[in-house]
Amino acid sequence: MGGPEIERLIALFGRLPGLGPRSARRAALWLLREPEARLVPLAAALAAAGAAVRQCRVCGNLDSVDPCAICADSGRESGLVCVVEGVGDLWAMERGGVFRGRYHVLGGLLSALGGVGPEDLRLAPLLARLEAGGIREIILALPATVEGASTMHWLADRLRPHGVAVSRLAQGLPMGGTLETLDEGTLAQALRARRYEEAP
Secondary structure (H helix, E strand, O other): OOOHHHHHHHHHHHOOOOOOHHHHHHHHHHHHHOHHHHHHHHHHHHHHHHHHOEEOOOOOOEEOOOOOHHHHOOOOOOOEEEEEOOHHHHHHHHHHOOOOOEEEEOOOOOEOOOOEOHHHOOHHHHHHHHHHOOOOEEEEEOOOOHHHHHHHHHHHHHHHHHOOEEEEOOOOOOOOOOHHHOOHHHHHHHHHOOEEOOOO
């Protein structure tokens, strides 16, 4: 097909989510047809992002500044923190424009089969934020999956002793759905209809 450079480019594209071998070949071919107009700017953007983007030490978001632009925004409601599984979920919430609080990226979900335990999640930074004071409610915006539900129960048990209200997204989130795939209207409804976790 092509030299080692082309094969490496196709292999790297093939690792991206949603791209199989055929899609990776099409993307590589599209870039290589006009390298100056397509490939060179993409390579420059990738290099710049790789050098500048870092994880926010407060919430776990990805940004070129630390703390991130959301954490640094004084116009946001600091007493309301939305816990999400990953950065993609945070970005999905922001696209919807319906939430004006702050975030916490958990970094995964509890999964015995996947080998993800409590020590693998970013709980300590969240507890540190709670101990610093000023947070009145934690919204658990985790996927409506078995792993998401078990993680929500586990989190709620650990957050209750801190005296904050714990709620979770309700109507509008289909079973098995993820925040990244939902439209803005569904996200808005789920946020408005959240319900509070009751102590057992």
